[in-house]
Amino acid sequence: MAVLWILVPLSLLLEIISATSLGVVSTEGGMVEGQNLLLGYQRSMDVFRGIPFADIPGRFEKPARHPGWSGILKTTQYRDKCLQLNPFMTSVSGSEDCLYLNIWVPHIGSVASNLPVMVWIYGGAFMFGDSMGTNFLDNYLYSGQEIADRGNVIVVTLGYRVGTLGFLSAGDSTLPGNYGLWDQQAAIAWVHRNIRSFGGDPNNITIFGESAGGAGVSFQTITPHNKGLIRRAISQSGVSLCPWAVNRNPRRFAEEVALKVNCPTDDRMAACLKMTDPKVLTMAGSIPLSSSAENPFVHNLVLSPVIDGDFLPDEPSSLFHNAADIDYMAGANDMDGHFFASFDVPSINSQLLVTPVDDVKRLLAAFTKEKGTPGIENGFSTYTLDWGSNPSSETIKKTVVAIETDYMFLIPTQAALYLHASNAGSGRTYSYLFSEPNRLGIISKPWLGADHADDLQYVFGKPFSTPLGYWPKHRDLSGYMIAYWTNFAKTGDPNRGDLSVVPTSWPLFTSNRHEFIEINSKTDGSFVREKLRLRFVNFWTSVLPNLPIMYSE
Template sequence: MMLKLGILFAVAVFLETASAASLGVVQTEGGMVEGETISLGLSRSMDIFKGIPFADIPGRFEKPKRHPGWGGVLKATQYRDECLQLNFFQNSYVGSEDCLYLNIWVPHGSSVSSGLPVMVWIYGGGFMIGGSMGPYYLDNYMYYGKEIADRGNVIVVTLGYRVGPMGFMSTGDSDLPGNYGLWDQQAAIAWVHRNIRSFGGDPDNITVFGESAGGVSVSFQTLTPHNKGIIRRAISQSGVALCPWALNRDPRRFAEEVARKVNCPTDNRMASCLKMTDPGTLTKFCLNYPPNYIHTNYCTISAPVIDGDFLPDDPSNLFHNAAEIDYIAGVNNMDGHMFTNFDVPSVNLDLVVTPTNDVRRLLAALTKEKGESGLNNAYSTYTSNWGSFPTWDTIKKTIVDIETDYIFLVPTQAALYLHADHATTGRTYSYLFSEPNLLGGPLLPYPSWMGADHADDLQYVFGKPFSSPLVYWPSHRRVSDYLISYWTNFAKTGDPNKGDSAVPATWPTFTRSGEKFLEINSDMNQNYIRQEMRLRYVHFWTSILPSLPTVTSE
């Protein structure tokens, strides 16, 4: 009997595999590609393509060019190198200049898919590090698109783009205009638009989404005039174009500093000399910028610039270009915690108190242009609910709030206002992600009051609680399901509430008059629709502080 059951099971597995829908060899503009097909269970399968070139090997400090193509069938079954960047320990560099490749996940039912919505992921990493696969995490890469593609029935694409000095070095003029990494992203999105129909996707329904510097990149991709008619929807997680670290506003000064460091002249020969300098040497130059207060990107040369081309103006003046794009933007409720590890390390130490002087010192760094008046206004704003004897936890949470507000939350709210103000057909949605960090608790590295730290949302968006169930609790699977449902519904319809996936609460649009947002966590329900996210603090940073007289220059 057991033998018969075993044979029947083997036959069933064979038939399921043999009958799995597959695209087989796909014709693209560069040539034919073939990925691998995996089974997702009864009558469902997925094609996975790794390492498809979307552009040629880029010229140093040049825009990407179309790939010349290839003969035969390209076996797209291996990830390609990440772009040149600092290693994990930041004492050397890894990666390659040959790095402009993308990966695609295509789900199928009983027949090959067609007309699926497309979600294009842009990774974060401060414009300094990162890759299309992300870090290796729980027996696979973080940005493995299988769970989103399968559960949401969408095509997922992840892409590579140049980072660090090789992606963003600029002299502030036409010699080295900068933004090469943004052009790489745009080239990948345009490639998807031209080719995704062959993979079963809808080229007229592309959603770009990303986190941190990836969220900033998403924001830039909606604001540039070069993506008109290509992007239909966008999601920025913990990063928008208005973040204080999103732009290098003095590229010439930093380029000259680099030039002197690598023995290049700083006159009209500087650009040609930098182009001939070893790229690894330039990449390691980021080591000379240690983390400090306000974290306006500690490798300042690795940031986009207003170049008059990709970004023809200040981002705040470009929101008319996103008028027809549906847009979700939000933050994690303790996004700034990761950065307090550098600024105020005692925040995480139960036995070490954090004096109120740390709050004043942090606020002084963030308001230095406004002098004593700016500091006093900021301090009274952030300590108004302390009472006469604030606990140490209250003071520590205030420090995390300050960094979260300044680095992420306030600029995100400002971007949402601008998108809503300029929108014609585009809808606007705001969220706050508040699932507590997995490492928060009395016997764990972080305090028990920890909320969602920077990048905590990634594991849930990419479905890690489902692909690695033994590492997570049922509550984590709930919040992962909520995020994937909202995100993929939005990709399909432009409304996160409408699609094939049920959601726990109806998410209202964000308007300047209503200012409604959705708080997302594993215990959420209809009562988690909120209003006026930290309005007092948003008002301070966007209205009160700018109105004070400037006493010192940057």
């Protein structure tokens, strides 16, 4: 009997220790082998870091398929980010050899099979960013481990060209632009062709991204080049309709870059730029970091996608029929504009300084420039309707943030949701507002809600992977978001999936019922609402466009 007693625990122990793994995986380029992680009883994960999805790209050219390799490629190290400036515009890092992706494959009980796939596109104003995100104590922001493990989905993160090498355009066929968007598209196509070998379902791919990545997601759903590749999509704080998402006069900046690197600005410009050192080219794509209420920071973001007649054959607003059968979820953070407003109106971050009412008017003037005085007056009356006769300093600061949030993120997202719903075939539409207060703002700015990028830590499960930095309510919130996001990836419905424990039912957004959910650590049925910021949506999408144009560039 004693021997039997020993044998039973030993067999259990062996089962716990022997992690399930894909082992060596065959892809179109060759064999790859990742790292296997044992996460718990009958829970393990294969992580593949740095699989090439395209060849080293030719300068200012679309990506080409990778020629492949012999033997087994050990994919256990993240690869270089694409060449880019640092946030201070003082130095360049990264490599032109940067078109790689990372894959997290969960094995829960048995080897992964036919799992939904979630492909992440990072943000960074089309100028910065990489497939891993910031690193704190070897914990990368965009690690897919928590989403994959908790949601039982495969997570993929990808690299794409940014800055000059990703988006410089002459506005013609000599330098068409959108190279970074073509990189994203090449990665999505690679996943569609290869993910079955990793236990994924190629017919159930969800792309998701934030800020410029959210706009990238939106562009990937409306381009005609992704027909049949994408099943669902999630845009966080960025869509193709954002004012910073399309540059309608790219030639001007291309000529500025050419002059900086001693290239001519005539028909020899493209050939000269292609022969210029890539680090010099990247450095020449720096933008001004100074801004003011009269000249807001958003107007400096000029390295962005263009309507090239190919990837984007028309204005984004005219291309939503291409997303008719893609399920789409989109939203913004309630104070997404705070980060940018702090450049334009620095007084909003001071407890001692009063933000002048004139700064509200100057900001509105900059965002409604072509409409002249009527634009400013209509905007001012819209935003000050609830001020009363003597608005507090906090009220004025929050108004500045609201104007930037609405203009840059929230209103374009509502417009994209409406266009998706009105063009929908089988595709479903969902709208959200993220409003968990910024964790650092509690100390110095108690009025601060969710700032730009505050949602990322919860979507990627940081309250679970770095528990000492968070309260239990933050783990609740992270659990809610992972459940909604992965349920949506599985079924097209954020309420239905393996993680059915969601705080409340999230209704569809339809052309005649603009319902949305407000997501924070307190979310319950009372946070399901309708017609988000209706007065402000009406101003930006109806009142302002119908005013006569007074000035044009």
